Amino acid sequence: MIKYSNFEDVYKEAESRNKKLYEICELIEEQNTEMSVKEIRSKVKKNLDAMEAAIKEGLHSKEKSMSGMCGDDCSKLLEMYKKGSKLFSKTYQNVLTYALATVEQNLRMGKIVACPTAGSCGIVPAVIFAIAEALNVDDEIRINALITAGLIGELVSNKIALAGAVAGCQSECGVAAAMASAALVEMYDGSNEQILNAAALTLKNILGLVCDPVAGLVEVPCVKRNAFLAIYAVTGAELAMAGIKSVIPIDEVVDSMQQIGEMMSPRLKESSEAGLATTKTGLQISEALAQKWKSE
Numbered sequence: 001m002i003k004y005s006n007f008e009d010v011y012k013e014a015e016s017r018n019k020k021l022y023e024i025c026e027l028i029e030e031q032n033t034e035m036s037v038k039e040i041r042s043k044v045k046k047n048l049d050a051m052e053a054a055i056k057e058g059l060h061s062k063e064k065s066m067s068g069m070c071g072d073d074c075s076k077l078l079e080m081y082k083k084g085s086k087l088f089s090k091t092y093q094n095v096l097t098y099a100l101a102t103v104e105q106n107l108r109m110g111k112i113v114a115c116p117t118a119g120s121c122g123i124v125p126a127v128i129f130a131i132a133e134a135l136n137v138d139d140e141i142r143i144n145a146l147i148t149a150g151l152i153g154e155l156v157s158n159k160i161a162l163a164g165a166v167a168g169c170q171s172e173c174g175v176a177a178a179m180a181s182a183a184l185v186e187m188y189d190g191s192n193e194q195i196l197n198a199a200a201l202t203l204k205n206i207l208g209l210v211c212d213p214v215a216g217l218v219e220v221p222c223v224k225r226n227a228f229l230a231i232y233a234v235t236g237a238e239l240a241m242a243g244i245k246s247v248i249p250i251d252e253v254v255d256s257m258q259q260i261g262e263m264m265s266p267r268l269k270e271s272s273e274a275g276l277a278t279t280k281t282g283l284q285i286s287e288a289l290a291q292k293w294k295s296e
């Protein structure tokens, strides 16, 4: 079984063989799973299809979550854009709406692809599909992008569990944004170095992000955070494509994330015992929902 424990080794392997990072992933998967590259890519395509379906369904739904806190944000944004956007392009609008459309499907118990988790499921699809539309790229390029995103998630998860309960939201939405950044650079046909710089730049700027969901539900702040961090991901990719480098290499950024996660109070790691969850409004919502569900 081939398993790389850090980005530097995978990067060196890719460079020494004159391959892109996604090609190294395919070779690893081929050897570890005994599937052919064609079969591996077909599985990745199925995930892309599920992502696309979630976006499409989410764009047409206003159904609220059981708590009533979320579910109609995407439709509000679409309504505003129908009237015209003063500043931003259609691509920017799509990044935001696709992120919300996907993550709102998660609240409705719709089918989504956890990438890397359900709470952060909107970020990677939003970036891949919005930018793929803008660049008019085909399925093969999208598959390369999602494999690249998967490499980032896989290698980070080798060091630290991707869960708000373990390391806060930096390890869920933060890693999703790093994955999306890397995917976008691959779609731009950036170099392996630029891909890892994009992931590092993005993750570096989300370090310390806590997990403090209101009423213990993956809704507030999670839903809107997907839209915000999708834009972070695009920013990281743009900087990397301009040749801007992360002074701290990606492996060391991940080490920092792990250290910060360990130092983070358990009260800020999905326990809903601090932060937004224990604001006056957060507590009121939590209490009201507890009463409502008790009486049902």
Ligand code: SF4
Pocket (backbone or CB within 6 Å): 119, 120, 163, 164, 165, 168, 169, 170, 172, 173, 210, 211, 212, 213, 217, 218, 219, 220, 221, 222, 270
């Ligand atoms: S705030 Fe917590 S529950 Fe919500 S997406 Fe982030 S890690 Fe997940």
